[in-house]
Amino acid sequence: MNSKSLYQEVILDHNKKPRNYGTLDKASHHAVGHNPLCGDHLDIELNLEGERIDNIAFHGESCAICKASASMMTTAVKGKARSDAETLIKEFREMATGTLNLNEDHHLGRLTVFAGVRDLPTRVKCAILPWHTLHAALNSVTTTSTEAEDDPMHAAIGDA
Amino acid sequence: MKLIDSALKPEFTSMFDVEHIRADFPILKLQVEGKPLVYLDNAASSQMPQQVIDRLVRYQTSEHANINRGVHYLSETATAEYEGSRRKLQHFINAREDREVIFTSGTTDSINLVMHGYGRKYIRAGDEIILTTLEHHSNIVPWQMLAEEKGAKIRVVPISDAGELLVDEYKKLFNARTKFVSVMHVSNALGTVNPVKEMIAFAHSRGVPVLVDGAQGAPHMAVDVQDLDCDFYAFSGHKLCGPTGIGVLYGKAELLERMQPFKGGGDMILSVTFEKTTYNSIPHKFEAGTPPIAAAIGLGAAVDYLSAIGLDTISAYELKLLNYATEQISNLPGVRIIGTAARKTAVISFVMEGVHPHDIGTLLNHEGVAVRTGHHCVQPVMLRLKVPATTRASFAFYNTMAEVDTFISGIRTVQKVFT
Secondary structure: OOHHHHOOHHHHHHHHOOOOEOOOOOOOEEEEEEEOOOOEEEEEEEEEEOOEEEEEEEEEEOOHHHHHHHHHHHHHHOOOEHHHHHHHHHHHHHHHOOOOOOOOOOOOHHHHHHHHHHHOOOOHHHHHHHHHHHHHHHOOOOEEEOOOOOOOOOOOOOOO | OHHHHHHOOHHHHOOOOHHHHHOOOHHHHOEEOOEEOEEOEOOOOOOOOHHHHHHHHHHHHHOOOOOOOOOOHHHHHHHHHHHHHHHHHHHHOOOOOHHHEEEEOOHHHHHHHHHHHHHHHHOOOOOEEEEEOOOOHHHOHHHHHHHHHHOOEEEEEOEOOOOOEOHHHHHHOOOOOEEEEEEEOEOOOOOEEOOHHHHHHHHHHOOOOEEEEOOOOOOOOOOOHHHHOOOEEEEEOOOOOOOOOOEEEEEOHHHHHHOOOOOOOOOOEEEEOOOOEEEOOOOHHHOOOOOOHHHHHHHHHHHHHHHHHOHHHHHHHHHHHHHHHHHHHHOOOOEEEEOOOOOEOOEEEEEEOOEOHHHHHHHHHHOOEEOEEEOOOOHHHHHHOOOOOEEEEEOOOOOOHHHHHHHHHHHHHHHHHOO
């Protein structure tokens, strides 16, 4: 894995034309995620119908890895049950930090294009931020940070 | 002979052979992602020449013991070398006396020493401290802590869009409550060289002492603390081709003597009883505990190395690198340089339309090029210039024109990936 192969077609495409980018008219849950190390921030809004994510949107200021990760995340969780989204959050985090065995069963599908980030410890948080923020929104935490000590999503860099 | 010399091209008269210099730096032979390393993150930390590495090895293999203690051979040797290094640093910045040179762990530690030693003793409620928009967080946060503790106020010198201090505005900030000025010599994020001599003279005309954060000044230009007439000058070893964990605080003896100690412990005392402790004289009053002896001696070797090349020669060569890189980067569409001061060191901060600095940094790394991306510990500068983050290339005297070309072609590659 080298740094360039992370910038694959699919990631560049989602960066250029992010899906579900913007805000929602009707949202039941909302969170803002910050990466204080680089100043990036991401707003995520979603609308839960019962236990199902009926709609989701994001916007913010971030690098290509973060924006593409957010874009692909929204397409992956839209219409899914909250519990399925939580499974994806857990698996994505494990993939990005290098603790997930991609040869075993998982639900990430095309999201595995981000697997290479595990070899770039300084970029792990860029990829994780949207998932981190989604987790916060689903749990009704309105602001979160990649550096929050008490956050269950806090990923120690270098454990890859 | 002089006539003939002056007729020679500058390249010959400068007698600066960069390939010869590069041979002294083993790390520059490294390959990164299969490409030769192009190290352009010198403002964060510089690399170490073999001469300094050898000095550290020699100390550790044949001279090490604790200093100022034993009567045995090794302790005497280590003490002599440590104090010898202090004198080298004294001459490096042209301090009057060696006791005006205090070894610290780095610039941050030096600034904190002044905040605790001078600030906490002399700054009172309602007093004002002048800083500038350009300051590194390490020259903001200690003063904020002091201001909070004492009920003092921070005043901030604004900058122009080019990243230059507005000196007239600086002068207007002074009033009867102004008690201290702390200003950086050179901006780490933009490369701006501040008119510190003029600023110091003005502050002194109002009876206000000045600390100069020289972290980015000392490595790139000859520093003469007597000529500047600064009251304090702080800098780090690891940006000067020396080791990490060592730095210097220069202070005028008269001020250092009046200050209270920062850290308490061994070496900084003359006598201790539970009733009363008598502090040692300067510089020892500020060097509690066993100092980083090896690092201090290594820093002495580093300034020997730089002095042998000559800081004026280094400045002149780095200016050529800056001019060439500025010209090359200006030709790239969609790239904007942040920080265009008339007087700069070889630092280029830039933003690229539609591409986040982190992506630029990662892709340049793929070309073997090391740059810094982010806010560079100067969030107020980023806020003022309305950029969330920048990519920064910072050059040293061991960088080459060919490396500038590699850097530029790397930026072109990034642009291709994102179109």
